[in-house]
Amino acid sequence: MSRIKTLITMINSTPAINELLAELTPDADIRFLKAGEQVADYLDDLEVLYGTLTEADFSKAGKLKWVQTNSTGVEHVMYPAFRNSDIILTNTGSSITAIVAEHAVAMLFALARNLHLQRDLMKAHKWEIIRGREIGGITLGILGVGKIGSRVAALAKPAVKKVHVLDVKEITKNENIDKVYGFDQLTEFLGDCDAVICSLPSTPQTNNMISDKEFSAMRKDSYLINISRGEIVDENALLKALRGGRLAGAGIDVLEQEPCPEDSPLWDEPRLLLTPHSAGFCENLEERKIRQFVANFRHYIRNRKIPGSLDKTRGW
DSSP, rough: OOOOOEEOSOOOOOOOHHHHHEEEEEEEEEEOTTTTTOOGGGTTTOOOOEEOOOGGGGGGTTTEEEEEEESOOOGGGGHHHTTTTTOOEEHHHHHHHHHHHHHHHHHHHHHHHHHHHHHHHHHTOOOOOOOOOGGGOEEEEOOSSSSHHHHHHHHHTTTTSSSEESSSSSOOTTOOOOOOOOGGGGGHHHTSSSSEEEEOOOTTTTTOBBBBHHHSSSSEEEEEEEEEGGGGGGGHHHHHHTTTTTTEEEEEEEOOOSSOOOOOOOOOOOOEEESOTTOOOOOTTTHHHHHHHHHHHHHHHHHHHTTTOOOTTTTO
């Protein structure tokens, strides 16, 4: 029986990576995309792709059965031909769930205790106290309760007063969730929370979901953290909310345009904690992602099915 033709892109071949992939050798013919090569060069007989299949290359991928992206978000492959195909789609979300959730909670704690403002004072050589907020008195809202949102709830629950959640899908209460809102209760949800962490996928349903109306519904001096997709939060509305005193602070790891343009006013907004889409970065990141790929491959070898595959019609 011939081995499964497999191409890995966006990750380089290293001794550590090759050691992790070694167990697949009997079943998979694995190659890495080299400098100067294109994915299209391999598509004639490729069955498994780690990386991105562009719309321009889709028609050449006649034997492709499974794509694993190198990211959590998959909106970049949601063009009609791929979305309507039978190709299995997985992402690397599970490999970075914990660290993205930690980044979100760290942002919340830093904002509540005004550590970003104290850092600015340190740089200005000013010994000045800025009152912080008691984290234990915060009602935290989590917008999007997938793997990352659920992990945020587990991390934050022991530290905050209450955890409220809202998602596009039906959610049930558990030991980490105090109240669940329906998708049509967004305004009520925002008004009931002292801080909101956004962990939604980018879909037509969620794009520009947080704008002027939603910021107006939020509690005065509340916080917004977005570690999901930049398209979900209207950046102009965010600036107005920060400057108008509606928000006490915001933590943003994702923007609609990345890198952040040099002339963007976001750079100089004092109550904004901005990180460069780095929430998912940590030590041994590539090894973490390949471990997940190998685990998925074991299932694929067994029956050509992978638990946790994404629903392409929904986009997550």
